[in-house]
Amino acid sequence: MPPDSREDGLSGRIVISVDAMGGDRGPAAVIGGLTEAAKRIPDVDFILHGPEEELTRLLAKRADIAARCTIRHASGVVTMEDKPGQVMRHGGDTSMWSAIESVREHEATVAVSCGNTGALMALSVIRLRKLPGVNRPAIACLWPSRNPGGFNVMLDVGADIKADAPDLLQFALMGTSYARNGLGLARPRVGLLNVGTEDHKGRAELKAAHELIEASAGIGQFDYVGFVEGGDLPSARVDVIVTDGFTGNVALKTGEGTARLVGDFLREAFNASFLSKIAAVLALGSLKRLQARIDPRRVNGGVFLGLNGTIVKSHGSADATGVAAAIELAYRLAKSGFQERLAARVASAAQAGQDAAQGGEEDGTSE
C-alpha cells in the first residue's frame, strides 16, 4: 500500500464520541457544532456524553440530528478548574471519562472534547494507555502557513513540559503520520524548533535530537530540513515542526495572541475615520476571506498522539463553528484509518531503528 493512500478498506459509517460538557459555552454550542458538521458529512454518527435529560431536551429541537445521536448518560462535569489528579481519582461519572470510554471500548473511532486539557490528557493516558513504543504522548496543532494546504503541524504543544531526544524523534514520526493522514502530504518535511538554524546552536538534547531525526528520515519516509526558528512556524519550507511541550505551548499561545492583537488593531484602524469606515465596507468580502484564513476556529482541534485511540481536543471557548471544525478533523482522521497507520508507523520505526542499530538500514512499511 503506498504511504499516501487514503483508501484503506474501512467501510460503513464513522462513529465519533463527543463530550457534550466542559466547554465554556456549554452543551448547546457542542450540539450546534455537531449539527453543522453532520450536515456536511453524511456518513457520521455520534455518541453524545452528558446529563441525559439536558441533552434530550437540546436535541428535541433537532429531529434530523437526534436520529444520528446516541445519548450516553453521565451526570458529572469536569470543570476548567479541576486538577487532573482529582479527575483521575473521582471522575468516573463525568462526561469526559465516558467519552474516552467509548473509544476504549471501540464503539467510536475518535473522541472530541472541549474540556480541561490537563484532565483530558491525564484521563486519556490512564484509560487508553500509551501505544507500544511511545514514551511520551504529544498534542499536535495546525498552524496557518504559506504552504499550499494552508497549514503546518506543530507538536508537542502541551501534553508534557519536556521532551528528550528520543521523545523528539517520536514526535517527528507521529507528526509526519498526522501530516500524511490529516493533511494528505505524501512526504512531509520535518523541522526541529531551535533558537538558530546553525548546527551548533541550542540545548544538548536538541543537538542529539537533530542527529537522531536526520538518521531516521529514510526509515520514516520524511525529509528533514534541520533546525527551524519561531519565524518559520508559518513557513513554506517545512510541514511538521517538532518541539517540547513547554516551548510549543508558549509558541502556540504567542502566535494566537499576536494574531488577535493585530486583528484588534486592524478593527480600530477601520473605525478610525469616516473614509476608513467606507473602506471597510468596500473591502468587506476580502476582509472576510482574510479573517477566515487566520480564524483560530478553523484550525480548532489539538490531536492527542501516541495513545491507543485518537482524542481531538477542541478549544474550551469554541463556538458551534469551532466544534464543527474539531468534529470534521476527527472524522477525517477516523476515515483515513489514522490510528492504525500511526501505530504501525511507530512500531515499524522502532523495529527499523533496532535493525539500523544492528548495522543495516531498511525501508519502513507504508503507513
Place this chain on the structure above:
Amino acid sequence: MPPDSREDGLSGRIVISVDAMGGDRGPAAVIGGLTEAAKRIPDVDFILHGPEEELTRLLAKRADIAARCTIRHASGVVTMEDKPGQVMRHGGDTSMWSAIESVREHEATVAVSCGNTGALMALSVIRLRKLPGVNRPAIACLWPSRNPGGFNVMLDVGADIKADAPDLLQFALMGTSYARNGLGLARPRVGLLNVGTEDHKGRAELKAAHELIEASAGIGQFDYVGFVEGGDLPSARVDVIVTDGFTGNVALKTGEGTARLVGDFLREAFNASFLSKIAAVLALGSLKRLQARIDPRRVNGGVFLGLNGTIVKSHGSADATGVAAAIELAYRLAKSGFQERLAARVASAAQAGQDAAQGGEEDGTSE
C-alpha cells in the same frame, strides 16, 4: 531620590558609540539612521566605528551630521556567519570590538550595533564583564502591547539558552529597571512566562522562581502578577515578562513571524479585487497608522542587561528608520542614567536579599 525620577543630575551632551558595519544593509543605512536620530535629538554626538575611508566618504555628503561624528578606524568586520569564539579570539580589529571599547573606556555611555548577536554578546561579556551580583546577562526586547505606553518588556530573548530560578529573579530586577528608565513606569508589573497561570503548573525551576520573585517584589519595588502565558505577552495586565533565553527567543520570533504572516495576508486581501483596491486607497491613512503600531522597526533594539555598560542590538536587517529607533532608545537609556541605576538596583537587591535571608525585610534604595 524617588524611584521613577527621570532627572538625575547628568549634564552635558550624550555620546553614543555606533558600530557602522555588520548590518545587512551596510554602513549607509547606519549613517542614514544616525542622521534621522540626530535631527530629533540635539544633545547627542557619535563615535562611529568602521573603515575610515569609507565612512569619511559617506559622511562627506552630510556636513551637518559629520560635525557631530568622530570616526574611529577599524578595518575588520564581523559577519553574520562568524562564530562568537572566532570573533573573541581574532576580532580585535573589528568595528564591533572597537564600538564596545568606547563604552569600556567611558568615552560613550551606550553602544549600538546591527551586527551578529552571538558575537556581540560574547564580546560584550568579555570586554565589559558582568555587573557584580549578576550571574547571567540577558537581552530585553520591547513587545507591542495593549498598555497605554504601547509596549511591554520581555527578557531574556536570547543571551543564553537557559536560566535557573535565581537568574530569573535577576531578570525580573533588571527588566523592571529597564521598564522604569526606558518606558517611564514607576512600579512595573512583572509576570513569569509559563504554560498556565495556576501555581502548580510548569517546570521545577519555574515554581522556584515564582516563589523567589514573589518574595522580592517589595524589595524590588515592583508588583508580581504571577505566571503569564504566551497570549499575555501583549497584555495590559503585565509590563515585564520574564523567561529563559530559549523560550523568549522562540516567542519573539514566533510573534514577529505571525505579525508578518497576517500583514502579508492583509496585503493580498487588499489586492484581491477592484473594490478592495479602492478600499485600500480610502483607508490608507488608517492602515499606515496600523502599520506603524506593529512595525518591528519601531521596537528595534534589544538591550543587553547585566554588564558594565549598556549595549543596544539593532536588527541585522534594520534600515535607516530601524537604526534611528535603536539610537533613540540608546539615547533615552543614557540620558536617564540607566546603567548606574541598574547597577545600584542589582547590588541593593542582592544586599536586601541577604538581609531578608537573615530574617528581616527592608525596602531597597531607589534606583
